[in-house]
Structure formats: structure tokens, C-alpha cells
Amino acid sequence: MSIKLSGSVRLGLGLAGLVLFFGLWEAAVQSGLLPSGMVPAPSSLGPAWLDEVRGGFWQQAILDSLNHYLLGLLIGSVLGAGLGILCGMLGLLDSLLEGIVRLLRPVPGLAWVPFAILWFGLSTAGATFVIAISVFWINFYAAHSAVRGVDPELYELASAFGHGSFVGRLFKIVLPASAPGIMAGLRTGLGQGWMSVVAAELFGVPGIGARMMQASSLLATDVVVVYMLTMAMLYAITDFLFGFVRKWVLRWQP
Amino acid sequence: MNGADVVASLHDVGLSHDGGAHFVLRHVSLTLARGEFVALLGPSGVGKSTLLRVLMGLMHPTEGQTGGSACTAGAGAHATRRSRAMVFQDARLLPWRSVLRNVMFGLEGLHLNKNEKKARAQEALRLVGLEEVADRLPRRLSGGQRQRVGVARALTVDPDLLLMDEPFGALDPITRTSLQEELQRIWQQTHKTVLFVTHDIEEALRLATRVVVLAGGPPAGITGEIVLDMPQRNPDSPAFRTYAARLRAMIAGEPDPGGEAYWRSAEI
Numbered sequence: 001m002s003i004k005l006s007g008s009v010r011l012g013l014g015l016a017g018l019v020l021f022f023g024l025w026e027a028a029v030q031s032g033l034l035p036s037g038m039v040p041a042p043s044s045l046g047p048a049w050l051d052e053v054r055g056g057f058w059q060q061a062i063l064d065s066l067n068h069y070l071l072g073l074l075i076g077s078v079l080g081a082g083l084g085i086l087c088g089m090l091g092l093l094d095s096l097l098e099g100i101v102r103l104l105r106p107v108p109g110l111a112w113v114p115f116a117i118l119w120f121g122l123s124t125a126g127a128t129f130v131i132a133i134s135v136f137w138i139n140f141y142a143a144h145s146a147v148r149g150v151d152p153e154l155y156e157l158a159s160a161f162g163h164g165s166f167v168g169r170l171f172k173i174v175l176p177a178s179a180p181g182i183m184a185g186l187r188t189g190l191g192q193g194w195m196s197v198v199a200a201e202l203f204g205v206p207g208i209g210a211r212m213m214q215a216s217s218l219l220a221t222d223v224v225v226v227y228m229l230t231m232a233m234l235y236a237i238t239d240f241l242f243g244f245v246r247k248w249v250l251r252w253q254p
Numbered sequence: 255m256n257g258a259d260v261v262a263s264l265h266d267v268g269l270s271h272d273g274g275a276h277f278v279l280r281h282v283s284l285t286l287a288r289g290e291f292v293a294l295l296g297p298s299g300v301g302k303s304t305l306l307r308v309l310m311g312l313m314h315p316t317e318g319q320t321g322g323s324a325c326t327a328g329a330g331a332h333a334t335r336r337s338r339a340m341v342f343q344d345a346r347l348l349p350w351r352s353v354l355r356n357v358m359f360g361l362e363g364l365h366l367n368k369n370e371k372k373a374r375a376q377e378a379l380r381l382v383g384l385e386e387v388a389d390r391l392p393r394r395l396s397g398g399q400r401q402r403v404g405v406a407r408a409l410t411v412d413p414d415l416l417l418m419d420e421p422f423g424a425l426d427p428i429t430r431t432s433l434q435e436e437l438q439r440i441w442q443q444t445h446k447t448v449l450f451v452t453h454d455i456e457e458a459l460r461l462a463t464r465v466v467v468l469a470g471g472p473p474a475g476i477t478g479e480i481v482l483d484m485p486q487r488n489p490d491s492p493a494f495r496t497y498a499a500r501l502r503a504m505i506a507g508e509p510d511p512g513g514e515a516y517w518r519s520a521e522i
């Protein structure tokens with residue numbers, strides 16, 4: 001049985017859960033239940049964060065990562081959704097690419113790191129490339145299945161009213177009809193992009209991921225957690241902002 | 255019949271979905287003259303929608319020829335109208351477009367500026383009595399209103415031939431009757447040539463000037479037709495009941511129970 005809760009009650013419960021989580025965590029570290037060398041106490045996070053901010057590391061890491069993230073997200077989303085739409089519309093292209101897609105799809109973004117280093121060096125481009133690849137597939141599949149799901153009777157409608165050409169179908173039918181699926185893919189990609197920022201920066205391109213790796217090699221677990229929370233915050237902000245875009249694009253939906 | 259008055263025609267048309275192994279329609283000949291309101295009557299699954307798609311230019315006949323003012327659904331670079339338009343049983347409105355922009359759908363791509371398109375769509379909405387819901391989304395309309403939008407969308411391209419595929423088939427009887435009356439009024443106002451598909455004998459007799467029966471098969475063919483001479487369309491009148499009995503016989507493939515003018519398609 002599910003109980004219907006109002007928005008403010010749900011928000012309150014969510015906050016209470018977080019407070020409880022950090023409270024129990026603090027208590028476990030203070031009481032020695034969790035060894036403080038392995039897990040930082042939440043109370044140590046504030047000072048650790050202030051240190052990072054004072055040194056300018058925190059701001060710089062966010063700027064660097066944001067740079068990789070936004071560019072990788074843009075490239076991966078546009079190429080993924082674009083190719084997904086084309087494959088969804090053109091059976092010939094779809095069949096032609098099917099084998100290649102099956103071959104490349106299971107390769108995780110992390111596996112591309114050696115090539116990223118080889119092709120782009122320890123540069124922004126390398127990190128962007130790794131993020132773009134992991135975002136690409138999510139958008140490719142989301143757009144592909146959204147286009148495949150378009151009601152064929154709408155194509156008949158388009159032909160009957162003079163929009164039977166490829167361009168007519170694309171703009172009058174396919175893009176608006178598959179917008180909900182494409183937007184869902186973009187939103188999932190938004191989260192996936194932040195996850196792959198760590199992988200993309202693992203090999204030394206400066207940013208949040210690189211800073212985390214440095215901190216963990218010094219066993220500065222509090223700094224690691226500070227950047228974990230930073231990433232969660234950045235994800236929450238991007239997802240929140242994207243919510244407005246999504247709402248506007250799909251304003252016709254109930 | 256004068257050639258210029260022929261809006262559309264089919265000559266010995268056959269249609270197969272599998273390249274000729276099985277035919278849905280065969281030896282279908284039909285001529286639609288300007289200003290006629292022809293009802294195409296037949297049981298469901300017989301091939302009425304298929305025939306409409308051929309007339310609309312959405313499907314090419316496997317055999318035979320099509321003719322008329324223009325067979326393509328498209329338009330030249332300077333066209334301000336389309337030769338044919340279609341109304342679907344399921345209304346088929348685009349859920350992301352407002353009512354007005356749904357009506358404008360067929361005008362896009364024609365040689366008209368934005369204001370002309372808007373004015374024409376508004377005029378069509380006025381004709382079907384929906385100008386006050388122009389800004390609404392389709393999901394906020396009733397079934398009858400949705401069909402009216404579908405009719406407006408077809409009328410606004412100013413077609414020579416209006417093809418209607420069981421447009422009121424999914425509506426409740428009361429809404430259906432009022433839309434039939436409205437369509438009758440619109441036809442008298444606009445003098446459009448209409449081909450109206452239905453499987454309802456009474457609906458055909460209420461609306462049409464001529465009823466063509468598609469039956470038999472597969473492959474199905476035209477098994478008969480009646481030109482209606484009936485100023486008052488009262489379902490209880492003897493003339494109405496005689497026509498209904500004759501149409502029922504044509505659908506069932508039985509001998510004609512009698513009446514005045516009627517032809518077997520093979521004899522034309």
C-alpha cells in the first residue's frame with residue numbers, strides 16, 4: 001500500500017533521512033565503531049572543505065571538471081541523439097550500423113582511457129572524449145527507441161498533408177513525437193556524465209576526479225568525501241536546471 | 255460527363271499488399287464528379303480504407319490507373335491549396351500542437367505567408383464552430399470536437415476532393431447525428447466533392463447523393479450503386495427504407511429487391 005504524501009512532507013522526510021544518516025555516521029566514527037583512518041567523520045568535512053576553498057583547489061577543480069563535463073555532454077548528447085534519430089528513421093542505416101553498435105556498445109567509457117591518452121594526451125580533449133562516449137550510448141538508445149515508437153499512422157498523416165519527405169517527417173512528426181523519450185535520455189546522460197568525470201580525469205587531467213585521486217593517494221579521506229559531495233551537488237544542480245528545459249520542451253504533455 | 259468535371263477516377267484498379275499474390279481490391283472503377291457527395295459503403299475489412307489511400311495517392315495501385323485533377327497529395331512551389339485532403343476515423347491530431355496549429359498543419363509548405371495561414375485556419379475553425387477553442391491542446395477536447403478539428407484541417411487546404419474514412423464511426427449516436435447535420439451544412443456551403451466511407455447504411459442514406467457499395471472478396475469489388483433521389487432524408491419514410499433494403503442486398507450479394515435506377519458495376 002502506498003500513502004499519498006504532500007510535497008512539503010516528502011521534502012521534510014528526505015531532509016530528516018539525511019540528518020539521520022550523517023548523525024549515525026558521526027556517532028559511529030566518534031564511538032570508534034568505524035575506524036577514523038578508514039572513514040572521515042562528517043564533522044571533519046567542513047574544515048577540509050574550507051582548506052580546499054582557501055587554497056583555491058576546490059574552485060579550480062570545479063571549473064576544470066565543468067569544462068570537461070559540459071563539452072563532453074554536449075558532444076555525446078548531440079551525436080548520440082542525432083545518430084539514434086537517423087537510425088530510428090532509416091531502416092537501411094540501422095541495419096548497416098547494427099553490427100558495429102553491438103560490438104562497441106558493451107565497451108565501458110573507462111576502457112577508452114588508453115586511447116584517449118594516446119590520441120589526445122593528458123588534455124581537456126582526452127577527458128571530454130571519455131565523457132562524450134559514455135553519454136553517447138545512453139542518448140543513442142533513448143532516441144532510437146523513441147523514434148521507433150512513433151505511431152506509423154502519423155507518417156501517413158504527414159504524407160496526406162504534404163509532409164511526406166524525410167525533412168517533413170523529421171521536423172513535423174519525429175522530433176516532437178519522440179521528444180519525451182529523447183529528453184529522458186538527455187536526463188539520464190546528465191547523471192552518467194558526472195559519473196564518468198572521475199574516470200575521465202583518473203589519468204591526470206586536472207579536475208574533481210584528479211583531485212580525488214591525489215587526496216586518496218595521501219589517505220586524505222575527508223578531502224575525498226568533500227569532492228564526492230561536491231559532485232553530488234553539481235549533479236543535483238544540473239538536473240534541477242535541466243528540469244526547466246524539459247518542462248518547457250514538453251509543455252504540451254499532461 | 256464532361257472531363258473537366260471529373261475530380262477523381264479509378265480505372266480497373268487492383269491492389270495487392272504482397273506484389274500480386276493476394277488482391278484486396280480488383281477491377282474497381284469509380285468516377286467522382288465535381289460537387290457529388292458519394293458514400294462508399296461496405297463491411298469492415300473489405301478494403302474501403304485501402305481504396306481511399308489509393309485515391310489520396312498514399313498507395314499506388316498494383317493494376318489499373320488513377321485519374322483526376324491531380325493525383326498527388328503534394329503541391330507545387332506556388333500552390334496555395336492541395337488537391338486532396340483526408341479525414342481519419344481516429345481524428346489523428348498531433349498532441350503537441352494547439353487546435354489552431356493542428357489545422358494549420360496542411361497549410362505549412364504552401365505558398366502562403368504566416369498571416370494568411372492563420373486566417374485560413376481560423377476560417378475553417380469557424381466553419382466547424384470551434385473558433386473559441388483554437389488555443390487548446392487536443393487532449394482537452396471531446397471526441398466530437400476532435401473530429402471537427404480533423405474536418406477543419408482537411409477543409410482549410412481547400413481540396414477538390416475531401417476523403418473521409420468513417421469519420422464519425424467512433425462517436426456516440428447523439429454527437430454523430432449532430433456532426434452529420436453539420437457536415438451536410440458544410441457541404442452545401444462549400445460545394446466540395448466528398449467521398450465518405452462508412453459501414454452504416456443509415457449514415458450513407460442521410461448524407462450522400464450517391465451510394466457505392468464495396469463488397470465481396472477478397473478481392474472486393476464494387477457490387478452496385480444507387481443515385482439517391484430523396485429530398486427529405488427521413489429514416490422512417492418509405493423511400494429511405496426501400497433504399498436501405500436494396501443496399502443491404504448489394505452488400506450481401508443477393509439479387510436486387512427492386513426500385514428505380516440502379517446499376518451493377520459490370521454493366522456500366
Ligand SMILES: Nc1ncnc2c1ncn2[C@@H]1O[C@H](COP(=O)(O)OP(=O)(O)O)[C@@H](O)[C@H]1O
Nearest residue numbers: 271272278296297298299300301302303304305
Ligand atoms: N499494410 C497492409 N498489409 C497487408 N494487408 C493489409 C494492409 N493494410 C490493410 N490490409 C488488409 O487489407 C484488407 C482491407 O483493409 P482496409 O482497407 O483497412 O478495410 P476497411 O477500411 O474496409 O475496414 C484487410 O483484410 C486488411 O487486413
Ligand SMILES: [Mg+2]
Nearest residue numbers: 302303304419
Ligand atoms: Mg477502414
